[in-house]
Amino acid sequence: xxxxxxxxxxVSVSEGALVLxxxxxSSSVPPYLFWYVQYPNQGLQLLLKYTSAxxxxxxxxxxxxxxxxxxxxxxxxxxxxxxxxxxxxxxxxSGGSNYKLTFGKGTLLTVNP
Amino acid sequence: NAGVTxxxxxxxxxxxxxxxxxxxxDMNHEYMSxxxxxxxxxxxxxxxxxxxxxxxxxEVPNGYNVSRSTTEDFPLxxxxxxxxxxxxxxxxxxxxxxTEAFFGQGTRLTVV
Numbered sequence: 192x193x194x195x196x197x198x199x200x201x202v203s204v205s206e207g208a209l210v211l212x213x214x215x216x217s218s219s220v221p222p223y224l225f226w227y228v229q230y231p232n233q234g235l236q237l238l239l240k241y242t243s244a245x246x247x248x249x250x251x252x253x254x255x256x257x258x259x260x261x262x263x264x265x266x267x268x269x270x271x272x273x274x275x276x277x278x279x280x281x282x283x284x285s286g287g288s289n290y291k292l293t294f295g296k297g298t299l300l301t302v303n304p
Numbered sequence: 305n306a307g308v309t310x311x312x313x314x315x316x317x318x319x320x321x322x323x324x325x326x327x328x329x330d331m332n333h334e335y336m337s338x339x340x341x342x343x344x345x346x347x348x349x350x351x352x353x354x355x356x357x358x359x360x361x362x363e364v365p366n367g368y369n370v371s372r373s374t375t376e377d378f379p380l381x382x383x384x385x386x387x388x389x390x391x392x393x394x395x396x397x398x399x400x401x402x403t404e405a406f407f408g409q410g411t412r413l414t415v416v
Binding site: 287292 | 345346347348354394400401404407410
């Protein structure tokens with residue numbers, strides 16, 4: 192079985208500050224990891240994904256994440272927050288040839304002017 | 305190329321009514337799934353399908369049925385709606401285990 196834990200259901204930062212959203216996973220097989228963003232009243236949009244190539248993954252809108260196997264983590268970062276980054280962010284894991292995608296509970300990011 | 309299309313976008317049901325949430329994809333992906341999203345709970349898998357004629361239960365299947373007669377369509381049926389099924393429902397498709405899932409815009413369902 193696979194699971195995802197997102198630490199912090201709500202993160203608040205100032206515009207221009209570093210964004211750090213935490214994700215830890217549990218998987219008995221090599222994981223594939225994803226970060227999605229959801230803007231209000233919309234569906235989920237892929238930010239970036241890790242599929243066993245480079246451990247540092249760059250995504251859209253200036254976000255990146257680093258896969259750390261020893262820490263079972265896949266934290267999402269952005270050097271400088273923008274007002275438009277305010278949204279809910281979901282970390283997800285899959286693997287083991289079963290196609291299922293298991294999501295964390297989400298982190299709501301608020302960006303203050 | 306519409307991707308994943310869900311209908312309706314909004315629906316209000318009375319307790320005990322049945323209805324079908326439609327999901328269609330034009331990406332020719334074999335894997336399709338239904339999730340429900342509730343505040344503070346993330347997305348939870350209801351049912352999924354790895355191809356036409358093959359479906360299986362996810363984490364929260366009770367009260368829902370699915371069928372998959374074609375690659376394109378994956379409807380979700382509520383048999384007898386209950387207030388606990390008030391939620392936002394998302395359909396997704398996926399090509400393989402290392403690829404991302406593509407999501408529809410969601411159906412916001414309220415059961416009164």
